[in-house]
Amino acid sequence: MAFDNLSDRLQMSLRRVTGKGRLTENDIEEMMREVRLSLLEADVNFKVVKEFTKEVKEQAMGEKILKGLNPGQQVVKIVHEELKKIMGDKAEPLTLNVMGVTTIMMVGLQGAGKTTTAGKLALHLRKTNNLKPLLVALDIYRPAAIEQLKTIGAQLDIPVFELGILEKPASIAKKALDYAKTNGFNLIVADTAGRLHIDELMMKELVDVKEVLKPQEILLTLDAMTGQDAVNVASSFHQSLSVTGSIMTKLDGDTRGGAALSLRTVTNIPIKFMGMGEKLDQFEVFHPERMASRILGMGDVLTLVDKVTQNIDEDDMMGMMEKMMSGKFNYNDFLKQLKMIKKMGSLGGMMKLIPGMNKAMQGANVDDKQLVFVEAIISSMTKSERKNPKLISQSSSRRKRIAKGSGRSVSEVNRLIQSLEQQTVMMKRMGSMDPNKINSANPMSALGNQPIKQKKGKGKNKSRFKF
Amino acid sequence: MKVDVIHMGFFKNLFSSKEKRKNAQKYNLGMKKTRESVFGNLKVLLDSSELISEDLFSELEEIFIMADIGVDTVLKFVQTLRHKVEINRIQSVEDLKELIIEEMYKLYVNDKIVSSNLNIVNDRINIILFVGVNGVGKTTTIGKIANEYIHKGKKVLMVAGDTFRAGAINQLRIWSERVGADFFAKEEGSDPSSVMYDAISYAKENKIDLVLCDTAGRLQNKVNLMKELEKINKIIGREIEFAPHETLLVVDATTGQNGLSQAKIFNEVTRITGVVLTKLDGTAKGGIVLAIKDELDIPIKYIGLGEKLEDLEHFDIEEYIYSMFSDIF
The missing domain is CATH 3.40.50.300 (P-loop containing nucleotide triphosphate hydrolases)
Incomplete structure (x- = not known):
């Protein structure tokens, strides 16, 4: 999706700042150079870039910031605010002629x-x-x-x-x-x-x-x-x-x-x-x-929510997220997830809307056509196999049978098994990310006033995914 | 146009022949807006500076970036300028102007012979594959190139390989009727590789000299579509040895830095032999093609300067530089 590289670059240039206790003028200069180049590489108009970096720099140089407790975070906030300002503050609706054409x-x-x-x-x-x-x-x-x-x-x-x-x-x-x-x-x-x-x-x-x-x-x-x-x-x-x-x-x-x-x-x-x-x-x-x-790499939870509410039962999605996070994830869930994704649009697009996923998914080519094949493979599994993924991963005769039934190759079945395992691992990791790690991957998460606590039990991830 | 003769050393050599000058005039017309909008700034800047300062270099950087020349290429280019200014002890802005032209030319040519001619020879079926993202002007370019080669006496076949976009097949059909080329298509939604396969059979039966293959526009990050292109390329190569003889990437002059990503990824899937830069008659300067040449060594073959059939020119770096800078010097 657009801006991927820009957010990477900004994150790179801001990371150095985020980690520091105090900002020097040099820090700001260096950061602004990165921001400037990054925006130019993103085809932002030259004049806009100039204005933008000037504005951010001025604000960052202000006493308030330099004496602040966590200056890096505040600079990130300034950059974010400034970007928002440039693109207009809110979505502009269309003007419709209510009475006529x-x-x-x-x-x-x-x-x-x-x-x-x-x-x-x-x-x-x-x-x-x-x-x-x-x-x-x-x-x-x-x-x-x-x-x-x-x-x-x-x-x-x-x-x-x-x-x-x-x-x-x-x-x-x-x-x-x-x-x-x-x-x-x-x-x-x-x-x-x-x-x-x-x-x-x-x-x-x-x-x-x-x-x-x-x-x-x-x-x-x-x-x-x-x-x-x-x-x-x-x-x-x-x-x-x-x-x-x-x-x-x-x-x-x-x-x-x-x-x-x-x-x-x-x-x-x-x-x-x-x-x-x-x-x-x-x-x-x-x-x-x-x-x-x-x-800024904050992901786009709101767009995701929009898509979800337009196409999908919210409770369904919640349950799914929880299940994914807990690591108890089977082929039934996988299938359900596929169907949701199909309703919502492309898999790659969806994944990128989730904060943190953008980075995690880097290099993984998400291929929408494969979804159809995956569905065929899962449909060829027995009910107990779908519930208990281990049955398949431990038996080659089951894998052969499934491949035959779905008209796909055994290696494709193996790949599906792998991707289920990968997903389980990835979700577990996301579910148990500690706040420090989130900070570096996603500086904006530090902007929230409340520290992210690890809650125990059901719904422990709700704070991060606002579904 | 006022030209300062004293400072024309290298520049003058470039345009010594009459024919060049005449051609450049045509470029001039098409690119007038381009020059005025961007490189006009350079003139103001150079004219107002007396000394070569660091500020001047960073202003130059900005101006080249505004022309959509890739950021890395610009940084490298301006670094070269700095270096040359230092070792040659260049002090006057006038000499710097000349240096800019010279280095820009060198950047493109890179000590090699760069030809804008297509690899088209007699007594064989020549195949050209046209690729690019959506909306860059592939179909129109095919119409124009067909026109050129029909006038050269070649028997040309246009192949409707864009079976996806609504109306694409008919768009090409209309072009083929306009220029008098043979036309081959299957129904919308057909596998483009099978279209190519059948088209090559048609070309063999009908003694076609030049086959121009249209393809659907595709964004370079779409894995499936790029695989489809790979297959098209493979089928063509299987049917005719060493084909496609040219694979031309069509790039819209308004494209920014993404042009580089386009060239890189398309080049991985089908070896790109040249770039066609379209829509240069607007205010965009298409500087990204200089970055494409610099980073990937892919030459520019044609530039599109308008919507008429004859508004496609063989690319000539000397004319390109000339028309971009002629107002400044």
Whole structure:
């Protein structure tokens, strides 16, 4: 997930500080250099980086901090607060037209992901606001762009309004609006052609469409991999169209997505959503404060909670976590867990949302397709085998039988056994982490005022995982 | 354009031939915005400085970073500048300008012959595989390269290897009709490797000179998709010896540091023989390709300067440097 490397770097540079009792000016200088480089490597706009490090440094240099009892922690807090400030303080909701038709225009450069995102957004608003969406195809230039939107519409069962490639976008938009009104649609998501922000003719076209649609929202779709130029692009679009928000796409890649950080400061455009994959439901509300936490490696418990409550019974999840922590974990649980994960999205994505897991999972390639095979293997086990994993790990004839039954190889069965064991060990370790260790892996955990106590008995891990 | 002749030593040599200058003019048009937005800063900076100070070096660092040249490459590059300034006792800012150009050129060329020509020869089926992340312009690039080789008299086949994205097959089909290339596709959702296999049979039967294989955009951290690409590559190599003869990574000029990660990981899966830098007609400068060349020694083959068929140019480092710096000197 995005920011992984950034959080690693920040953690690295802050670790030295966290361990110390007192900060010297040199310490701060050195740390700021690391922070600066790290942010630049993450594609954060240069000006933003400058402002950011200046601000943090000034605050860190303040008397209060230097005389404080635990200066490292306070610096971490300043960095966190500052990151939060840069990305906007809270999630910005969409403006909807409650009485009539809400119209939304998607704009952006070529290849940013407007068409896919238009579909995702329509689906999202149908799900969360119970709106009746109509997709409108205004990309008359890119070959087969309309067909792409129609395919997406068909997949989502959302109608697509199109008039081919001969009519002007503004005129198509006008007819789409009339069509929506007479046919009971209350949401229009208009997909426009990708264009360069410096192409004046093409930008004029968007202004024309805007005049017709009078949209509640004009959303700039921005590729999360965009470099320093992100700010130029956003500023130009904003100048011509008064953009109301932006959507970061391709955040499921390994990009550090520093553009997200820059966008708000330099242009004041809030980021409203993020695209997390090619599947049409891989789309999330952008939460700046959570993203800030993620940058610092605090994990993103809140996003996880959101996903859980949307898709899963909370008690189920609690029980699962407890069981995982206690180390009593069998194939039934494994299967249940798989099903939960499938409901929630990709395994890799989920794991990274859990604090501490990010580090623990490093190097482990999480492969979603394998999940199907794993399910097949577990389905070929007897009830008692599922309950008692030892039965299988101690008997090769059982393993052979299971392999045959599931149509997988014995080595795959062995791998599953191993991964269950690994998971048990890992969970045990997480469950019994001592507070000092947590400190180094996750400096923000030290921010909580109460020291983490090891409670005994059931529910002892609740304090760390707020489910 | 005003050029100070005295300080043009190396620079002048670069652009001595008339043809170069003419070509550079075309680059100029496409990259004008690029220059103005970023390297314009460099001019202001250099003009306002009289002495070479440490501040100037760190400002230079910043400016190169703003051009999306990789952080490591920039640090190394500026270190080289510092060193050269010291050992050559360079004192005037004017001499420093020349040094920047010279070193930038050396950084790219690295004492080797770097060719932007593709490995395409007569009397064999030449296969070019196009790879890259989503939305960089693979399909459009294929259309443009097909156009170039059709004009050179080659029989070109376009293969719709993106069976995943909605509308991708038709997008390529429309391009093939526009440029008059043969077109091969199977239905959406087919295994791309099987598409390649059948396309190669088609190429053999129809005496095709050049096969351009489109693939679905994929983020380099998606294990399954990269495995799929590995398989595509393997199948092509099995059907035709030493194929694909070129594997081109298409990179969007707006891409930041992630471009390096793209090049690294794609290069591990299918040996990348060159980079196509697209969308250079915007304000982005695509400096990350310099880092790709520096760290992975992968040359740039083409740059995309617009949406029209002919808006694809063979990359020429001299022209690239010239057009980036011509306003400054």
